[in-house]
Amino acid sequence: MTSAQDSQRFDLVVAGCGIAGLSAAVSAAEGGLKVAVLERATEAERGGQSRYTEAYLRMKSLEAVSDDFETHLAENGSGALDPDLIERSADPAEQGLVRALSMADPNFIDTLAHQAPQAVAWLRGMGARFDFLPTQFLTKAQPRLLPVGGGEALVQVLAARAEALGVRFHYQTTAQSLKLDERGAVVGLRARQPQGFVDFQGPVVLACGGFQGNAEMMARYVGPRSVHLRPICKGGYYNRGEGIRMALDIGAAACGEFGSYHAEPVDPRSGVSEPSVFIFPYGILVNKNGRRFTDEAPGTVDAHYESVTRRIYEQPGGMAWVVLDARHLRIPNYKLALRTDKPPVVADSIAALAQAISVPADELALTVAQYNAACSGQDWRALEADGLATQGLQPPKSNWACPIAQAPFHAYPIMSANVFTFGGLKVDPQARVLHADGGAIPGLYAAGETVGLYYGTYTGATSVLKAMVFGRLAGLHACPARP
Numbered sequence: 001m002t003s004a005q006d007s008q009r010f011d012l013v014v015a016g017c018g019i020a021g022l023s024a025a026v027s028a029a030e031g032g033l034k035v036a037v038l039e040r041a042t043e044a045e046r047g048g049q050s051r052y053t054e055a056y057l058r059m060k061s062l063e064a065v066s067d068d069f070e071t072h073l074a075e076n077g078s079g080a081l082d083p084d085l086i087e088r089s090a091d092p093a094e095q096g097l098v099r100a101l102s103m104a105d106p107n108f109i110d111t112l113a114h115q116a117p118q119a120v121a122w123l124r125g126m127g128a129r130f131d132f133l134p135t136q137f138l139t140k141a142q143p144r145l146l147p148v149g150g151g152e153a154l155v156q157v158l159a160a161r162a163e164a165l166g167v168r169f170h171y172q173t174t175a176q177s178l179k180l181d182e183r184g185a186v187v188g189l190r191a192r193q194p195q196g197f198v199d200f201q202g203p204v205v206l207a208c209g210g211f212q213g214n215a216e217m218m219a220r221y222v223g224p225r226s227v228h229l230r231p232i233c234k235g236g237y238y239n240r241g242e243g244i245r246m247a248l249d250i251g252a253a254a255c256g257e258f259g260s261y262h263a264e265p266v267d268p269r270s271g272v273s274e275p276s277v278f279i280f281p282y283g284i285l286v287n288k289n290g291r292r293f294t295d296e297a298p299g300t301v302d303a304h305y306e307s308v309t310r311r312i313y314e315q316p317g318g319m320a321w322v323v324l325d326a327r328h329l330r331i332p333n334y335k336l337a338l339r340t341d342k343p344p345v346v347a348d349s350i351a352a353l354a355q356a357i358s359v360p361a362d363e364l365a366l367t368v369a370q371y372n373a374a375c376s377g378q379d380w381r382a383l384e385a386d387g388l389a390t391q392g393l394q395p396p397k398s399n400w401a402c403p404i405a406q407a408p409f410h411a412y413p414i415m416s417a418n419v420f421t422f423g424g425l426k427v428d429p430q431a432r433v434l435h436a437d438g439g440a441i442p443g444l445y446a447a448g449e450t451v452g453l454y455y456g457t458y459t460g461a462t463s464v465l466k467a468m469v470f471g472r473l474a475g476l477h478a479c480p481a482r483p
C-alpha cells in the first residue's frame with residue numbers, strides 16, 4: 001500500500017509556477033524526471049509576475065543578446081566590493097568564500113548571455129513566437145525582442161508542455177521550509193495547503209519570486225518608505241519571499257542589492273496591470289510643492305526611466321506630477337507611452353491646472369516660468385534624444401526642452417511601482433544555490449527573481465531571460481544523465 005508520504009516523492013520539486021519554475025519543470029521532465037510544481041495561487045491565477053509581463057528581452061536577434069548585455073550587468077554587479085575580490089571571483093578555479101560573496105558572478109553573467117538564445121530556441125520549439133514589436137519606449141538605446149502574446153503566452157506554452165510530460169501541479173500549495181539530511185543536502189520541503197501541511201520529498205528548485213508582495217520584508221530591506229511602493233501588477237502580491245528566506249535559513253549565500261528594486265513610473269490612480277506613464281521626458285516633473293527636482297530627460301527613456309522614477313520615489317508622499325502642454329499630443333504614437341487607463345487632468349491655464357492637482361499655484365507658476373525662460377525656443381525632435389537642453393536651470397533638462405506654453409495643459413500623477421526586488425540567492429552557472437561558506441548546497445536550485453543579481457540600476461529586459469535560462473539549467477542539471 002502506498003502511504004501519503006510516498007505519493008509525494010518526486011525526482012524534482014519545483015516551488016513556483018512562473019517562467020522560471022515552469023522552465024525548470026519542463027526541462028527536467030524532458031529528461032525523464034518525475035516532477036511536481038507547487039504554486040501558491042489557484043490554477044486560474046498561476047504564473048505570478050510572468051503572466052502580466054510583456055517580457056521584453058534584451059536581444060538584438062533570435063541568436064544574440066544586445067551588444068552591451070554583459071558590460072551593463074557587470075557594471076551594476078556589486079556594491080562597494082574590493083576589486084581584488086571581483087577579479088578573483090572571475091577565476092573558475094576559485095571555489096571558496098569568494099564564490100559566495102554578494103556580487104554578480106562573471107561566470108553567471110556569461111552563462112546568462114550565452115544561454116539566452118538557446119532558451120529562446122527551446123521555447124520556439126514548443127510553439128512560442130518572438131518578434132520585434134512596438135514597445136512603450138518612444139526613444140530607446142537598446143533593442144527589445146518580445147514573445148508574441150507576452151509572458152502569458154510563455155506561461156501557457158510551458159504549462160501545456162509540462163502537462164503533456166506528466167508534471168504534477170499542486171495549486172494553493174505554499175512552500176514554507178526546506179528539509180535537510182545529516183549531510184546538509186536538501187531532500188524536500190514542507191508546504192502549506194488549505195487543509196494543512198504536506199511534505200514533498202526530492203531535490204528542490206526555488207522559483208517562487210522575490211519579496212515585493214511582503215510588506216514586512218520590504219520595510220526590513222528596502223526601508224520604511226517602501227510603504228509608498230506597490231507591486232506593478234496583482235501577480236506581484238503572490239511573491240512573498242519564502243523561497244529566499246527558507247534558503248537563507250539553511251545558510252545559503254545572498255546576492256543582489258537587498259535594499260533595492262526595479263522601479264517603473266506608474267499612475268497611482270489605476271488598478272490595471274502596469275499602468276505606466278512614460279511620457280514625462282516631454283514635460284516637467286513637479287512634486288507636491290510644485291517644484292522640479294530632477295532632469296526629466298537625461299537621454300533615451302528606456303535607459304533612464306528607472307533613475308528618474310527613483311527620484312520620484314524620494315519626493316513627499318513618493319509621488320510627482322508630470323506637467324505637459326498640448327505639444328505632446330502631436331508626437332506620433334504618443335499613446336504607446338501611456339498605459340494608464342485614467343485620463344489626464346486637463347486645464348486651460350497653469351493656474352487652473354495647479355488648482356486641479358492641489359499643487360500651490362504660485363509655486364507651479366514660478367517653476368513653469370523659470371523652466372520656460374531656460375528653453376531655447378527651438379522645436380524638439382521627439383523620437384530621438386535631440387540634445388535640446390535648458391540653459392542655466394537647476395536641475396537641468398537635457399533633452400526635449402520646449403516651453404510649456406500651449407493650452408490645454410495636461411498632468412498625470414506618477415509614483416514608483418516595484419516591478420521586482422533585487423535581493424535574492426546566489427547560484428552558480430548550473431543554478432545550484434551556493435552556501436555562504438562556499439560550495440553548492442546539494443539538492444537545492446534556484447531560478448528567476450528568487451536569484452539575486454542586480455545592484456544599483458537594473459539592466460532592462462533581462463529578468464525574464466534570467467528566469468528562463470536558469471530555470472531550464474536547473475532542470476537540466478537535476479537530470480543525472482545530463483549534468
Ligand SMILES: Cc1cc2nc3c(=O)[nH]c(=O)nc-3n(C[C@H](O)[C@H](O)[C@H](O)COP(=O)(O)OP(=O)(O)OC[C@H]3O[C@@H](n4cnc5c(N)ncnc54)[C@H](O)[C@@H]3O)c2cc1C
Pocket residue numbers: 015016017018019020021038039040041046047048049050051052053054055056057151173174175176207208209210232233235236238239240241242243273274419420447448449450460461462463464465467
Ligand atoms: C508588469 C511587469 C512587466 C515586466 N516587464 C518585464 C520585461 O519587459 N522584461 C523582463 O525581462 N522582465 C520584466 N518584468 C519582470 C519579469 O516579468 C519577472 O521578473 C519574471 O517573469 C519573474 O519570473 P519568475 O518565474 O521568477 O517569477 P513569477 O513569474 O512571479 O513566478 C513566481 C511564482 O511563484 C509563486 N509563489 C510565490 N511564493 C510561493 C511559495 N512560497 N510557494 C509556492 N508558490 C509560490 C507565485 O504565485 C508565482 O506563480 C516585468 C514584470 C511585470 C510584473
